[in-house]
Amino acid sequence: MSHDAADEEFEVGPKPAAPRPGLSLKARAVGLLSRREHSRAELQRKLAPHAETQEALDKVLDDLAKAGWQSDARFTQGWVHRKAPAHGTARIVQDLRLQGIPAEAIAVVQSELKESELSRAQAVWSRKFSHIGSPSSPAEYAKQGRFLASRGFSTDIIRRVLKNPGHDED
Numbered sequence: 001m002s003h004d005a006a007d008e009e010f011e012v013g014p015k016p017a018a019p020r021p022g023l024s025l026k027a028r029a030v031g032l033l034s035r036r037e038h039s040r041a042e043l044q045r046k047l048a049p050h051a052e053t054q055e056a057l058d059k060v061l062d063d064l065a066k067a068g069w070q071s072d073a074r075f076t077q078g079w080v081h082r083k084a085p086a087h088g089t090a091r092i093v094q095d096l097r098l099q100g101i102p103a104e105a106i107a108v109v110q111s112e113l114k115e116s117e118l119s120r121a122q123a124v125w126s127r128k129f130s131h132i133g134s135p136s137s138p139a140e141y142a143k144q145g146r147f148l149a150s151r152g153f154s155t156d157i158i159r160r161v162l163k164n165p166g167h168d169e170d
Contacts, residue, residue: 025051025060030069037075040065041100076101080109086124089113091152121153121161135162 023031028050032038038046040061051057064070076096083092089110096106128147135141141162148158 023050025056026063029060029064033064033069037078038070039072039075039099039101040070043070044100072101072105075099076105076109080113084113084116084120086151088121088148088152088154088157089117090154094152117153117157118160121148121151121157124148124151124153125161134164 025047029043029047032043032046043061043064044057047057047060051060061070079096079099080092083095092113093106093110096109125144125148129144132140135144144162145158148161149155153161
């Protein structure tokens with residue numbers, strides 16, 4: 001069978017989604033927000049390629065915030081609610097910074113999360129290692145410690161959990 005120009009016209013595999021021309025900046029933003037909460041910085045990053053000017057983009061973002069369609073506080077609350085059961089304070093704070101949440105809001109979240117970090121770390125440890133029990137060797141201690149550290153728990157909290165897993169020391 002010969003290979004000619006007509007065969008090249010039919011490509012196999014999924015084609016990338018074509019951009020949706022004609023959608024206004026606000027319509028794009030509302031479409032994104034209808035799927036899930038977005039921080040202002042995240043929306044700005046996603047909409048920037050479609051904006052004619054930075055001023056137009058800022059105006060749309062301001063209008064969405066005034067109308068209550070976009071809220072960094074709501075985004076932060078949802079993010080923390082989803083992430084807190086499985087992650088430490090350091091990891092959540094880092095993620096919020098990357099999402100462009102203001103430092104003042106992060107400070108409030110950080111102080112709230114610190115109060116429950118030990119119990120959250122114990123719950124994470126229990127889900128992963130309760131069948132093994134307390135670390136019985138330095139290698140196992142290091143393995144469990146690395147796991148908790150990768151989840152964003154502080155070294156003090158990790159030591160407390162691994163010293164007496166599943167029990168509150170206070």
